[in-house]
Amino acid sequence: xxxxxxxxxLDVQLAGxxxxxxxxxxxxxxxxxxHACALYLAKAPLQGADLAQFVAEEFTFKCAELPNQQxxxxxxxxxxxxxxxxxxxxxxxxxxxxxxxxxxxxxxxxGRFQExxxxxxxxxxxxxxxxxxxxxxxxxxxxxIDLQNRNGCIPNGNRSYYSSRSQPPxxxxxxxxxxxxxYRNKADFDWLAQCANALxxxxxxxxxxxxxxxxxxxxxxxxxxxxxxALLNRYWDDEATARPESLREDLHDSALLAQAQREQYFRNIxxxxxxxxxFSSRWLADGTTLLSIQTTDxxxxxxxxxxxxxxxxxxxxxxxxxxxEKQSYFNQLAASRNKAINHYLWHNELNFFVDYNHKxxxxxxxxxxxxxxxxxxxxxxxxQALHVNxxxxxxxxxxxxxxxxxxxxxQQWDSPNGWAPLQWFAVQGFNYYGFNADAQTIIARWLxxxxxxxxxxxxxxxKYNVCDPAHRAGGGEYKVQQGFxxxxxxxxxxxxxxxxxxx
Numbered sequence: 014x015x016x017x018x019x020x021x022x023l024d025v026q027l028a029g030x031x032x033x034x035x036x037x038x039x040x041x042x043x044x045x046x047x048h049a050c051a052l053y054l055a056k057a058p059l060q061g062a063d064l065a066q067f068v069a070e071e072f073t074f075k076c077a078e079l080p081n082q083q084x085x086x087x088x089x090x091x092x093x094x095x096x097x098x099x100x101x102x103x104x105x106x107x108x109x110x111x112x113x114x115x116x117x118x119x120x121x122x123x124g125r126f127q128e129x130x131x132x133x134x135x136x137x138x139x140x141x142x143x144x145x146x147x148x149x150x151x152x153x154x155x156x157x158i159d160l161q162n163r164n165g166c167i168p169n170g171n172r173s174y175y176s177s178r179s180q181p182p183x184x185x186x187x188x189x190x191x192x193x194x195x196y197r198n199k200a201d202f203d204w205l206a207q208c209a210n211a212l213x214x215x216x217x218x219x220x221x222x223x224x225x226x227x228x229x230x231x232x233x234x235x236x237x238x239x240x241x242x243a244l245l246n247r248y249w250d251d252e253a254t255a256r257p258e259s260l261r262e263d264l265h266d267s268a269l270l271a272q273a274q275r276e277q278y279f280r281n282i283x284x285x286x287x288x289x290x291x292f293s294s295r296w297l298a299d300g301t302t303l304l305s306i307q308t309t310d311x312x313x314x315x316x317x318x319x320x321x322x323x324x325x326x327x328x329x330x331x332x333x334x335x336x337x338e339k340q341s342y343f344n345q346l347a348a349s350r351n352k353a354i355n356h357y358l359w360h361n362e363l364n365f366f367v368d369y370n371h372k373x374x375x376x377x378x379x380x381x382x383x384x385x386x387x388x389x390x391x392x393x394x395x396x397q398a399l400h401v402n403x404x405x406x407x408x409x410x411x412x413x414x415x416x417x418x419x420x421x422x423x424q425q426w427d428s429p430n431g432w433a434p435l436q437w438f439a440v441q442g443f444n445y446y447g448f449n450a451d452a453q454t455i456i457a458r459w460l461x462x463x464x465x466x467x468x469x470x471x472x473x474x475x476k477y478n479v480c481d482p483a484h485r486a487g488g489g490e491y492k493v494q495q496g497f498x499x500x501x502x503x504x505x506x507x508x509x510x511x512x513x514x515x516x
Contacts, residue, residue: 016046016111017174017257021053026260030065033491035125038174038258040072042109075127089460089467090508093140093501096473099123100498101149111257113171116159117152122475123496128170129156131180132289133499135187136434140502143509147194154187158211166218169286174257178250178287182319184215185326202334209330216323219246237312237371243353245312246320247371250283259490269304284308288316292489293426294418295368295379301422312369314358315383315438321350322390351392364400366393381418382409382435388442398446405439406451413462413479414455415439425489431459431479433503440507453514456507463504473500 016022017038025037042049049071053059059067084099086092100121105114112128119129120137134157138150161167167184169175188208196204222233223244231238235249253276255263263282267275285291285308295313298305328343360367360376366384368377384401387393393401409415414431421428436459443452462482463473475497478486486493 016050017260019046019050019053020057021050022257023260024053024058025064025068026257027264028060028064029261030068033125034261035258035491036074037068037072038111038260039127039172040068040074040110041112043071043073045109084471086471089464089473089504092467092471092473093505094144096123096496096501097141097144097146100496100501102129111173113160113164113168113173113176115156115171117156118149119153119156119171120149120498121496122494122498124475124494125491126170126494126496126498128172129153130170130498131157131167132183132434135183135190136437136499137502138187138190139437140505142190142194143505147191150187151191151195154184154191154208157184157187158208161211161214161218167215172258177252178248178283179218180287181289181316182215182219182323185212185319185323188212189326205330206334209327209334212323212327212330216320216327219320220244232371239312239353239357239371240374241353241356243349243356245317245350245353245357245369245371247310247312248284248287248308248316250280250287252283253277253280255279256283256286262490266303278304278306281306281308288313290383290426292424293381294420294422294424295377295381295383295426297422297424300379300420303424307370307372310370310372311377312357312371313383314354314366314368315386317350317354317358318386318390318392321347321354321392324350325390354387354392359397363404364397365404366397366401379418379420380404380408382415382439385435385439385442388446389438391445393446395446398442398448402443402446402448402451406454410455410458411479412458413477413482414459416479423488425476425486427488429478429480430476430486430488432476433459433500437503437506440510453511456511460504460507460511463500470495473497473504475500 026034031037053067084092084095086095100123101118102121103118104116105112107114121127122130122133134153141149157167160171164176166179169178169180192205219235223236225233226238235246237245237247239245263279267278270278285296285306292303294300296306296308296311298307324343324347328340328347331340357369358366365380366387370377385405388398388401408419414436416428417430417432417435418427436455440452440455462477465482472495475494476486478484
């Protein structure tokens with residue numbers, strides 16, 4: 014039985030027993046899901062206190078909060094170092110829950126997120142690398158490869174309800190981190206070949222159906238054939254139903270739409286979750302309301318840059334592995350994608366990289382920090398990089414760092430919020446193109462904000478209000494979470510870069 018499709022799951026989620034719908038989606042059955050569902054059907058329907066008592070008798074819930082007082086730290090640096098053990102999880106044993114067991118240890122973000130998350134893990138790895146903990150990074154990398162083999166893709170996170178979608182493809186970045194730190198000097202080509210095979214498999218996932226496209230059939234899953242015949246990618250989810258971890262919210266919102274629109278709404282919501290930017294004005298037709306979401310219509314600049322990086326890296330690895338045919342093949346793919354990105358995703362009037370609506374044939378007017386990813390993957394020309402740098406420093410730079418978009422909305426991936434991974438994309442991209450002083454300005458503002466907030470909160474958070482750092486970040490479907498894996502990793506890296514400059 015699929016637990017999330019059961020009557021018990023539906024009744025509990027719609028009853029609103031938990032403030033956060035993810036809580037019950039992550040519950041562990043004391044006996045088994047089958048036992049709990051069968052027992053419930055024998056007693057159903059239950060409501061109110063009776064339903065709450067039944068759930069308490071049949072399920073257990075892990076406490077997600079991190080006790081700050083146990084860390085006993087007085088500085089951000091000490092906090093980050095002390096927090097890693099609290100976010101570390103050993104290899105899993107199979108449980109009667111939605112958790113997909115992992116064969117190796119891993120790091121969770123913290124708070125409500127008590128599982129590994131795909132793109133989070135790259136940014137977390139920056140801090141682990143600076144501590145010399147390459148083994149933990151490699152464990153997470155091997156978990157992703159194993160999940161891909163079992164699931165057909167690297168899921169959003171190791172929960173069964175995430176299985177139909179992935180996240181921004183950063184596997185190549187993690188492979189290169191471990192290759193450079195541990196295996197390159199050993200010339201361990203067997204290890205590299207294993208990882209190259211996994212990267213090829215991920216590439217096939219994103220390109221699935223490309224050979225079926227033609228002028229009359231221009232899209233399939235995550236791949237889109239553009240008007241000039243070029244191939245670019247979008248976010249997608251094979252499921253078009255309400256998300257189990259947000260079931261009550263999705264059903265409530267979709268009820269405002271006509272029945273014929275609801276399936277597409279669910280798919281677009283899920284596709285935005287695959288983007289990692291859930292949610293942002295980037296995906297919204299009217300720029301503000303979630304009911305106008307159109308994620309699958311959008312060709313995202315950041316996704317296509319990360320896929321360019323994947324193709325480029327595969328060509329590099331196959332050169333090392335002396336596989337010239339595959340080296341040439343992926344070089345050609347990377348060159349073709351580079352050309353398509355510059356044709357469709359560079360806005361000549363705005364002098365900035367933007368998304369593209371392939372249904373309307375129009376470039377987006379939403380300016381976001383996704384526009385720095387071409388610099389991060391070193392795809393931009395120096396002239397393009399100069400334009401992007403000027404706009405970022407003139408319009409995105411705020412007292413606490415870089416704001417996510419220039420649109421102020423109720424969505425958490427918009428102004429006034431700033432996120433650690435996007436600060437890293439910008440800083441590293443600027444450094445690659447010689448804008449080192451501007452990169453250091455971003456770092457300094459981020460660290461100043463982090464330290465001021467730490468003095469009050471005594472912890473790090475998943476996101477910050479960079480426009481007015483004295484106020485807590487808002488938006489989103491849940492309260493701001495403490496921890497927090499990628500904030501720790503990026504902030505630790507910023508301290509290291511600052512120390513290197515000052516040395």
